[in-house]
Amino acid sequence: MQQSTGAATSSAADSGKGTTDLLLLSRSGGDGGGNSCSGGSGDPAAISTTISSKQQVEQEDPREPKEQVAIHYLASFHELCVVTALLPLVTLFTCFVTAYVFQYDDVHETHCRVYNIIPSISAITGVSPQRYFWRFSIALHIGPRIPIAFVYKNYYRSQLRRISPAQVPQTSLLITLILVLNCIEIAALGGVTYISNRENYPVHERIFITFMICSLCYMLATIKLNGILNAGQTLSEQQRQSIKWKKILFAVSILSTIGLLVFFAKHRFYCHDLAFSWFAFFEYLIAIANMLFHFTIIWDFPSQFMMIVQGPRENLAQYLSTRPKVD
Numbered sequence: 001m002q003q004s005t006g007a008a009t010s011s012a013a014d015s016g017k018g019t020t021d022l023l024l025l026s027r028s029g030g031d032g033g034g035n036s037c038s039g040g041s042g043d044p045a046a047i048s049t050t051i052s053s054k055q056q057v058e059q060e061d062p063r064e065p066k067e068q069v070a071i072h073y074l075a076s077f078h079e080l081c082v083v084t085a086l087l088p089l090v091t092l093f094t095c096f097v098t099a100y101v102f103q104y105d106d107v108h109e110t111h112c113r114v115y116n117i118i119p120s121i122s123a124i125t126g127v128s129p130q131r132y133f134w135r136f137s138i139a140l141h142i143g144p145r146i147p148i149a150f151v152y153k154n155y156y157r158s159q160l161r162r163i164s165p166a167q168v169p170q171t172s173l174l175i176t177l178i179l180v181l182n183c184i185e186i187a188a189l190g191g192v193t194y195i196s197n198r199e200n201y202p203v204h205e206r207i208f209i210t211f212m213i214c215s216l217c218y219m220l221a222t223i224k225l226n227g228i229l230n231a232g233q234t235l236s237e238q239q240r241q242s243i244k245w246k247k248i249l250f251a252v253s254i255l256s257t258i259g260l261l262v263f264f265a266k267h268r269f270y271c272h273d274l275a276f277s278w279f280a281f282f283e284y285l286i287a288i289a290n291m292l293f294h295f296t297i298i299w300d301f302p303s304q305f306m307m308i309v310q311g312p313r314e315n316l317a318q319y320l321s322t323r324p325k326v327d
Contacts, residue, residue: 073308077151077301084144085295091137092121092287099124112271120280121287122204126196138193142186148297149182155300159229167228174225181218185211212257215290219250242299249293256285 099107099119106127107119125134156175160168188211197204226243235243260282267275 070310071307072310073306075306077304077306078298080144080306081148081297081301082295084141084148085291085297087137087141089288089291091134092125095124095130095134099127099130103127110267110276112267112276114271114276115273116276117274118277118280118284120276121283122192122197123280125193126198131196135193138189142190145186145294146183149179149186151301152182153179156225156229162229162233163231171225171228174221174228178218178221178225181214181221185214185218188214212286215286216250216253216257219246219253219293223247223250238299238302242296245296245299246293249289249296252289253286253293256282256289260286 096119107123108116109123110116125131153175156178157172160171163171188207191207192204192211195204195207223243223246226246230239230243260279263275263278263282266272267279
């Protein structure tokens with residue numbers, strides 16, 4: 001046993017980390033007396049084999065990943081944006097058709113009691129059961145809109161290197177303004193949806209005005225930002241389509257807003273026949289133009305993916321610090 005312990009100790013001295021394991025083995029042999037010797041565990045050759053095996057495992061472990069990288073969710077960002085943008089459009093059409101066919105008198109009622117053929121968006125989404133269908137749709141729509149707003153912010157910031165350093169501070173401020181306007185627009189959309197004009201008209205009216213102002217300012221700021229970032233750049237066909245349709249839809253929104261204000265005044269103060277119908281018509285144009293403006297995201301992000309990944313934090317941090325930039 002003394003020879004066995006001496007051999008183990010001298011072998012452990014030659015191997016750095018294996019010392020702890022070998023000392024424990026020697027002590028168990030000492031404590032167990034003849035049981036250890038009779039079992040053959042005191043053989044120096046056997047101990048040396050055990051040392052070599054432990055050292056080999058310890059040398060191989062660092063090569064193996066401590067935690068495998070796992071992708072728990074992977075989805076096409078393009079498809080998510082398409083569904084998010086089309087959901088309120090399809091729901092609005094469904095509410096219009098069903099309310100017009102089955103609840104004609106309810107949706108055409110106004111305070112002026114004049115002839116009317118086109119109900120407003122508030123009217124067709126304020127009756128039951130359309131109000132529940134519309135609110136459920138907007139709830140599903142708003143959820144992805146918030147992360148999409150921040151994706152756009154990072155997307156624009158990745159392109160700041162295109163412009164001169166002198167333009168970066170003002171352009172960064174414009175990017176932040178776009179994010180704020182987008183978030184306020186999303187919040188206002190939720191407000192006009194869940195606070196109907198039948199329940200609280202003054203609050204509904206103020207939230208709708210907020211939505212209109214933020215929506216138009218967001219469109220204008222986005223077009224201005226694209227002009228700054230893409231000045232002197234060679235654009236792809238998808239980028240050209242996105243910018244072209246953004247400008248067209250912004251122009252439609254401006255003209256429709258002017259028409260909406262004119263006929264709202266005629267209806268509110270003069271109660272002209274069909275004035276409310278023209279007001280509702282321009283309201284639909286504004287809503288559709290707004291939806292399609294956000295739908296241009298299909299050209300901005302044609303092939304990106306969204307995923308939830310689990311893995312070592314240092315590996316993910318290293319990837320995020322060296323991720324490729326968007327041109």
